[in-house]
Amino acid sequence: MIDERYLKLLAKDYPNAQAAASEIINLRAILSLPKGTEYFFSDLHGEHQAFLYQLKSAxxxxxxxxxxxxxxxxxxxxxxxxxxxxxxxxxxxxxxxxxxxxxxxxxxxxxxxxxxxxxxxxxxxxxxxxxxxxxxxxxxxxxxxxxxxxxxxxxxxxxxxxxxxxxxxxxxxxxxxxxxxxxxxxxxxxHIIGDIFDRGPRADAIMDALINCHDVDIQWGNHDISWMGAAAGNWACIANVVRLGISYNNFDLLEDGYGINLRALSIFAEQTYHDDPCEVFIPHILDENQYDPVDIPLAAKMHKAMAVIQLKVEAQLIKKHPEYRMDDRILLDKIDFEKGTVTLDGKEYALRDKLFPTVDPKNPLELTHAETDLMKTIASSFSHSERLEKHIRFLYSHGSMYLRINSNLLYHGCIPLTSDGDLDIIHLYGQEHSGREYLEFLDGMARTAYFAPTGSTERENARDLMWYLWCGAKSPVFGKTKMATFERYFIAAPATHREKMNPYYTYIEHRSTCEMLLREFGLDPSSSHIINGHVPVKAGEMPVKGEGLLFMIDGGISKSYQSQTGIGGYTFIANSRYLALAEHKPLKSGCSVCETSPKVMVVEAIKQRVTVADTDNGADLSHQIEELTALLQAYRSGTIKEK
Known part of the structure; x- marks a missing residue:
C-alpha cells in the first residue's frame, strides 16, 4: 500500500488522471525496448589519445x-x-x-x-x-x-x-x-574499472572527457586512490604521485594539467644532487612533453629527491599505524651506509645507488628541514589546484569501491582471499572486515578522508589509510604482498623485485570461487558476471576466467604494458544480444585513429534479447509504474482530486 501523502506529492508532477496514464503508457513502452549498450574500460593510465579514440569510435x-x-x-x-x-x-x-x-x-x-x-x-x-x-x-x-x-x-x-x-x-x-x-x-x-591516473601523459584529459559523458561510473583503482589521497593532503600519496609523474616524464600533467608548481623541487634537487648522476632514476620516456619539457638529468635528480622523501614519509606512516603490519617496508634503517649495502629478509645486498645526502644514518626516517619545506610547498599546490579538486570530486560523486549493476559485479583489483580460497579477515582499527563489508568500510573511509572536517581525528586516520590502499598487502585495489619500490631502485637482484599476488588471482580460475564471490555480493551466479581490471592479461593468456563468470579486461591500453600484452587494450561490451571483448591494436605514435578495426570476440550469446525491463533501470521504472497506477486509482476513486 503506497502512502497517501506520497501520492499527493506525486500528484504535483502528474496533476490529473490523463497525465498519470500517459506516463504509465510511456514507461511501459520503454520497458519493451532493447537495453542500451554498456561499455567497460579498465586501467586507462593516462593514455588519453587511445582512450578517446576507443570511446569516440564506440x-x-x-x-x-x-x-x-x-x-x-x-x-x-x-x-x-x-x-x-x-x-x-x-x-x-x-x-x-x-x-x-x-x-x-x-x-x-x-x-x-x-x-x-x-x-x-x-x-x-x-x-x-x-x-x-x-x-x-x-x-x-x-x-x-x-x-x-x-x-x-x-x-x-x-x-x-x-x-x-x-x-x-x-x-x-x-x-x-x-x-x-x-x-x-x-x-x-x-563503466571505468579503475586506474585512470599515472604512467600515461594526460589523465586530466581523460577526466575532462568522463565529466562530459552522460552516464558514467568509476570503480576506484589504487592509482586513483593515490591521487585522491594526495588531494586530501596525505604527504605519502603526494610524494608518490609526483614521483610517478616524474618517473614517466608526465610534467605536462603535473604542471600544465593541474598547476603543481615543481620549481621548488627542481631547485632542491639540483642543489642536493648536483654531483650525483642519478642514473637509476632516469625517467621512462614513453611520451614527450609539449608544454613543460624538463632536462632529463635534472628530471632524474628530481625523481630521486621525491623517491627518498617518499620512503621517509611512508616509513613514518607505518610507524604511526602498526595495524598496517608493514614494518618490512621500512628499509632506510636497514642500510649500512659505510658498506653501501642493505639487509633484506636476513640477506645483505649491495646498493645500486649509495649516495644519500639527505639521510641521517642516526635518524634515517626523518625529513630534513629543506625536505619538510619542500613538501609543504608541493602540498599547497595540490590543495589549491581548482582543476584537480573538480576531478577528484567527480571521482567521489561517480565512483566507488565496487558496483553492482545489471547483474554485473564491477571492481578494480581483488577481494582478498586466504591461501585456502576463503574470504580473508582483515583487522583494522580494532575491527574485523571481509568480503563485501570490507569494501563498503573502505568506501566510507575514502570519503571520510576527503570530506570529514579538516583537522579531525577521523579525517586524519582515513587520510592515512588512503596510502595503505595504494600499496597495503590486504588492500583490495592493490592485492600484492608488497610494493617493491625500494628494491627496484636500489637492489639489482630481480628476485627482490617480486610482488606476490593475492591468492584471489589463482582461485578466480575456478568457477566455484567466482560463484562464491557473486553470492557474497548478493548476485545470482547463474545470470551474473564479474568484471575486473588491475592485472594486465599477458599475451597468450585468456581474459575469461572462472569458466566464463569473470572477465579480466586490462589488456594494455597503457603503452608501458603493451610489451607484455601484445595488444592495445580491451573493451568489454554488453548489449541486448551478447557479451563481447573488443581487442584493440596499439595506437601508433602521433596517430589519433587506428588503421585496423578491433577484433571483437563474443564471449557469451544471450538466448533471449535483453530489454530495459531486465535491467536495474527497468526495475526502477516498474516501481514508478506501480506508484503511478496507485495515483491513477486514487484519482478515479476520488481519494485525490484532479487539477
Whole structure:
C-alpha cells in the first residue's frame, strides 16, 4: 500500500488522471525496448589519445554502422573518412574544407549521411530519450530530420532544411552536433574499472572527457586512490604521485594539467644532487612533453629527491599505524651506509645507488628541514589546484569501491582471499572486515578522508589509510604482498623485485570461487558476471576466467604494458544480444585513429534479447509504474482530486 501523502506529492508532477496514464503508457513502452549498450574500460593510465579514440569510435561500432549502411554505395575510403569525421568532427571538418573543391556540396551530402547513421544509432531509444540528448541549439532541426515519416512534401522540406544550414554557414556546428550525438547514442552507459591516473601523459584529459559523458561510473583503482589521497593532503600519496609523474616524464600533467608548481623541487634537487648522476632514476620516456619539457638529468635528480622523501614519509606512516603490519617496508634503517649495502629478509645486498645526502644514518626516517619545506610547498599546490579538486570530486560523486549493476559485479583489483580460497579477515582499527563489508568500510573511509572536517581525528586516520590502499598487502585495489619500490631502485637482484599476488588471482580460475564471490555480493551466479581490471592479461593468456563468470579486461591500453600484452587494450561490451571483448591494436605514435578495426570476440550469446525491463533501470521504472497506477486509482476513486 503506497502512502497517501506520497501520492499527493506525486500528484504535483502528474496533476490529473490523463497525465498519470500517459506516463504509465510511456514507461511501459520503454520497458519493451532493447537495453542500451554498456561499455567497460579498465586501467586507462593516462593514455588519453587511445582512450578517446576507443570511446569516440564506440570500440569499432561506429565503423560497423557506417559499413552496414553504406557498403553498397560508398567506397572503402569514403566510409573511412565518414567514420573518422564522426570520431573527430572539428579537425576532420577543417581538413575537408581545405580538401573539397565543392565544399558546400560536401556539407550537404555529409549531413544526409550523418542523419542516416544517427537514425540507426537512435533505433534502440524512444523519441523522448533521444530528444533529451539533442543539443539545445539544434534540437528541433535534428528531431525533424531523424523522424521523417515520408509523404510527398517531406523530401523537399528536409532538403530545404539542409540547404539552409549550409547557406547560413552553420554546417560546421551542425555536423559537429550530429557526430557528438552519434557517439552519445551508441554508448548508453560507460563503466571505468579503475586506474585512470599515472604512467600515461594526460589523465586530466581523460577526466575532462568522463565529466562530459552522460552516464558514467568509476570503480576506484589504487592509482586513483593515490591521487585522491594526495588531494586530501596525505604527504605519502603526494610524494608518490609526483614521483610517478616524474618517473614517466608526465610534467605536462603535473604542471600544465593541474598547476603543481615543481620549481621548488627542481631547485632542491639540483642543489642536493648536483654531483650525483642519478642514473637509476632516469625517467621512462614513453611520451614527450609539449608544454613543460624538463632536462632529463635534472628530471632524474628530481625523481630521486621525491623517491627518498617518499620512503621517509611512508616509513613514518607505518610507524604511526602498526595495524598496517608493514614494518618490512621500512628499509632506510636497514642500510649500512659505510658498506653501501642493505639487509633484506636476513640477506645483505649491495646498493645500486649509495649516495644519500639527505639521510641521517642516526635518524634515517626523518625529513630534513629543506625536505619538510619542500613538501609543504608541493602540498599547497595540490590543495589549491581548482582543476584537480573538480576531478577528484567527480571521482567521489561517480565512483566507488565496487558496483553492482545489471547483474554485473564491477571492481578494480581483488577481494582478498586466504591461501585456502576463503574470504580473508582483515583487522583494522580494532575491527574485523571481509568480503563485501570490507569494501563498503573502505568506501566510507575514502570519503571520510576527503570530506570529514579538516583537522579531525577521523579525517586524519582515513587520510592515512588512503596510502595503505595504494600499496597495503590486504588492500583490495592493490592485492600484492608488497610494493617493491625500494628494491627496484636500489637492489639489482630481480628476485627482490617480486610482488606476490593475492591468492584471489589463482582461485578466480575456478568457477566455484567466482560463484562464491557473486553470492557474497548478493548476485545470482547463474545470470551474473564479474568484471575486473588491475592485472594486465599477458599475451597468450585468456581474459575469461572462472569458466566464463569473470572477465579480466586490462589488456594494455597503457603503452608501458603493451610489451607484455601484445595488444592495445580491451573493451568489454554488453548489449541486448551478447557479451563481447573488443581487442584493440596499439595506437601508433602521433596517430589519433587506428588503421585496423578491433577484433571483437563474443564471449557469451544471450538466448533471449535483453530489454530495459531486465535491467536495474527497468526495475526502477516498474516501481514508478506501480506508484503511478496507485495515483491513477486514487484519482478515479476520488481519494485525490484532479487539477
Amino acid at each position: 570500440s569499432g561500432v561506429v565503423r560497423k554502422k557506417v559499413d552496414e549502411l553504406f557498403e553498397q554505395s560508398l567506397s572503402e575510403g569514403e566510409r573511412t573518412a565518414l567514420a573518422k569525421l564522426i570520431y573527430y568532427p572539428e579537425s576532420e571538418y577543417c581538413a575537408a574544407k581545405q580538401r573539397e573543391p565543392a565544399f558546400d556540396d560536401w556539407c550537404r551530402i555529409t549531413i544526409y549521411r550523418l542523419v542516416e547513421v544517427c537514425k540507426e544509432a537512435s533505433s534502440k531509444y524512444t523519441r523522448s530519450k533521444v530528444r533529451k540528448k539533442l543539443p539545445e541549439s539544434f534540437a528541433y532541426i535534428i528531431d525533424e530530420l531523424l523522424h521523417a515519416d515520408g509523404g510527398s512534401n517531406k523530401p523537399h522540406y528536409h532538403s530545404e532544411i539542409i540547404r539552409s544550414i549550409v547557406s547560413t554557414h552553420m554546417s560546421e556546428e551542425f555536423i559537429t552536433a550530429l557526430c557528438n550525438l552519434i557517439q552519445q547514442l551508441l554508448i548508453d552507459k560507460l
